[in-house]
Amino acid sequence: xxxxxxxxxxxxxxxxxxxxxxxxGLKVGFMATLSGPPAALxxxxxxxxxxxxxxxxxxxxxxxxxxxxxxDELKPDAALTKVQGLLERDKVDIMAGxxxxxxxxxxxxxxxxxxxxxxxxxxxxxxxxxxACSPYFFSTSWQNDQNHEVMGKYAQDQGYKRVVVMxxxxxxxxxxxxxxxxxxxxxxxxxxxxxxxxLDFSAEIARIADAKPDAIFTFMPGGMGVNLVKQFxxxxxxxxxxxxxxxxxxxxxxxxxxxxxxxxxxxxxxSSTLDNPANKAFVAAFEKEYGYAPSLYASQxxxxxxxxxxxxxxxxxxxxxxxxxxxxxxxxxxSVRGDFKxxxxxxxxxxxxxxxxxxxxxxxxxxxxxxxxxxxxxDAYAAECTLx
Numbered sequence: 001x002x003x004x005x006x007x008x009x010x011x012x013x014x015x016x017x018x019x020x021x022x023x024x025g026l027k028v029g030f031m032a033t034l035s036g037p038p039a040a041l042x043x044x045x046x047x048x049x050x051x052x053x054x055x056x057x058x059x060x061x062x063x064x065x066x067x068x069x070x071x072d073e074l075k076p077d078a079a080l081t082k083v084q085g086l087l088e089r090d091k092v093d094i095m096a097g098x099x100x101x102x103x104x105x106x107x108x109x110x111x112x113x114x115x116x117x118x119x120x121x122x123x124x125x126x127x128x129x130x131x132a133c134s135p136y137f138f139s140t141s142w143q144n145d146q147n148h149e150v151m152g153k154y155a156q157d158q159g160y161k162r163v164v165v166m167x168x169x170x171x172x173x174x175x176x177x178x179x180x181x182x183x184x185x186x187x188x189x190x191x192x193x194x195x196x197x198x199l200d201f202s203a204e205i206a207r208i209a210d211a212k213p214d215a216i217f218t219f220m221p222g223g224m225g226v227n228l229v230k231q232f233x234x235x236x237x238x239x240x241x242x243x244x245x246x247x248x249x250x251x252x253x254x255x256x257x258x259x260x261x262x263x264x265x266x267x268x269x270x271s272s273t274l275d276n277p278a279n280k281a282f283v284a285a286f287e288k289e290y291g292y293a294p295s296l297y298a299s300q301x302x303x304x305x306x307x308x309x310x311x312x313x314x315x316x317x318x319x320x321x322x323x324x325x326x327x328x329x330x331x332x333x334x335s336v337r338g339d340f341k342x343x344x345x346x347x348x349x350x351x352x353x354x355x356x357x358x359x360x361x362x363x364x365x366x367x368x369x370x371x372x373x374x375x376x377x378x379d380a381y382a383a384e385c386t387l388x
Contacts, residue, residue, distance in 0.1 A: 025064030026093050026318060028308070029086035031079065031107070033099045034071035037197065037223025040252040041099045041297050042071070045121050047290050048298035049096065052305025055285070060305065061312020068092060072099075074197070076106035083107040087114050093318050094119065096304050099297070101125040101144060101172035102196070112136050117324065121304040122297060124347060125171045126178070130384035133345040138328050140303040140335075141296075142269055143347045143379035144172050145179030147246040150267030150352045150373045151217055152183035155244060160214040161186045166204060167219040169193035176219035176246065182380065189213055194220075199227045205235045215242040225249065226256045233260045249357045251295035254365035261357040266367060268355045269348075270296045270337045273368045279336040293364045299336050306333040339376060345385035349378045 030049060032042030046069060053065055068090055072079035086092045087110065095111050096119045098104045104123035111118045112134045124143040128134075155163055165180055165188055167173035173193060181188065189211050192204050208216055220228045225248035232238060238260075246267040254261055272283045272294060282302055286294040294302075310332035315324040331342050341349050352374040355367040 025066060026060055026312070027090060028060070028065060028067050029083070029090065029092035029095045030067050030069045031072050031083060031086075031095070031097045031103070032069070033074045033103070034069075035073055037199065037226075038074060038099065038221060041122070041222050041295075042097075044252055044295045044297040045097060045099060045301035048286065048294060048301030048303075049121065049305045050301075051282075051286055051289055051298075052302045052309065054289075056305070056309050060309040061315075061317065063312065063318065072103045072107075074100055074103065076102050079103045080106045080110070084110060087111065087116060092116065094308060096308070097121050097301070098123045100170075101175070102170045104128070105171060108132075108137070115321070117321070117328070119304045119308060119328075121300040123172070124379075126175050126381050127171075129345050129347050129379050130381035131386075133385035133387055135325055135346075135387060138307070138342065138346045139348060140307055141300045141348070142350070143381060144175035145182065145381075146352060146377065146379055147267035147269065148176040148179030148217075148219060149183050149377075149380075150354060151244045151246055151265070152180040153373050154265065154267070154354050155180075155215055155217060156184050156186065158215075158242075160242070162189045162211075162213045163187070164190045164192065164208050164211050164213045164216045165218070166192040166194065166208075166216065168196040168198070168224065170196050173219060179380075180217050184217075186214075194224075198224060201228050201231050205231055205237065208241065209235065209237060213241060215244055217244045218248055219246050221247040222252060225253045229253070229257045229261050229264070250297075250367055251293045251365070252297065254357055254367075255292075257357075258365055259359070262359055262365070264357050265370065266355050266357075267352060267373070268296055268367065269350050269352050270299045271353065271355050271369045272366050274336070274338060276336070276338045278334045279338070282336045293360075293366050303333070303335050303337075303340075306335075307331065309333065343378045343382045344387050345379070345382045346387070347379050347382065349376055351375050352377055 311327040314327035
């Protein structure tokens with residue numbers, strides 16, 4: 001048994017699935033985008049989750065834990081097939097992960113209809129937060145609009161009168177623009193939607209230059225964000241147009257953009273510089289385990305594992321699903337972001353910040369907190385959810 005536990009912990013450290021689960025143990029299906037330009041997002045989220053499993057001794061809630069990791073390839077159809085395999089063939093007890101909202105919208109219905117608990121560590125599309133909410137769904141991230149709302153409020157407070165907004169043309173992109181507009185009262189002089197996965201932004205940058213806005217707001221995650229930041233700078237706009245974003249400048253993109261992104265502002269609910277004991281311990285453990293600086297995706301994956309662990313302990317195991325759901329609602333864990341509780345729709349009520357790209361003394365690139373914008377903020381769709 002001691003050797004089996006050592007193998008389980010070693011597997012978690014290497015980011016592998018199959019954590020030597022016993023017949024009475026826990027099976028977690030973990031889905032993430034692990035290939036293509038946005039793979040870093042899924043890798044951070046996976047590594048954070050597996051660190052949480054490792055710190056629990058390979059036993060979430062005291063149960064020998066097997067994590068079955070699948071790559072959704074950022075293809076909703078492929079994701080649906082793979083999640084059906086996890087549910088029907090592998091008989092997973094809990095689902096977790098999912099980076100992109102188009103994937104979440106594809107897999108959400110079969111997961112919920114099977115009455116399997118789903119803990120999202122990233123994607124938070126608006127329908128799931130509102131009328132399509134479910135007692136089986138929980139989020140350790142945010143509702144899609146929220147980090148963008150931060151930048152809408154920031155742009156308003158900075159007095160920017162004319163702004164161009166740009167995002168990929170899918171659910172999270174539409175949510176991002178809605179979130180920004182909710183708190184921005186100035187003029188949106190151009191609203192640009194790009195293809196998901198687009199890497200050449202020359203035409204869009206020309207439109208921005210022609211519009212001569214006071215600022216640009218954009219949501220471009222992963223490789224899209226890397227290319228946009230570089231091309232924006234190469235076009236000579238960095239010193240002319242303030243660049244505001246969410247999920248575009250973070251620890252998944254900064255290793256590639258480096259000094260080009262230092263000082264660029266983003267909205268976030270987390271930073272490695274947040275001063276609380278849980279966060280300090282997480283950042284130190286993550287960098288020791290993996291050798292790179294964690295992003296918000298890593299923090300959300302880590303919190304997902306800790307939430308599952310705490311809820312299973314509080315519920316006395318996995319067998320009484322209603323007791324487990326009740327325990328999850330209480331969020332019995334210490335979040336790395338500090339303040340954390342669940343709203344009625346099972347999305348977090350939490351603080352939100354303006355952060356900016358920065359270079360640490362050791363040469364690693366991170367985002368650091370500039371200012372708090374919202375305190376104990378819930379999302380705009382909770383009132384539409386019928387859960388009490």
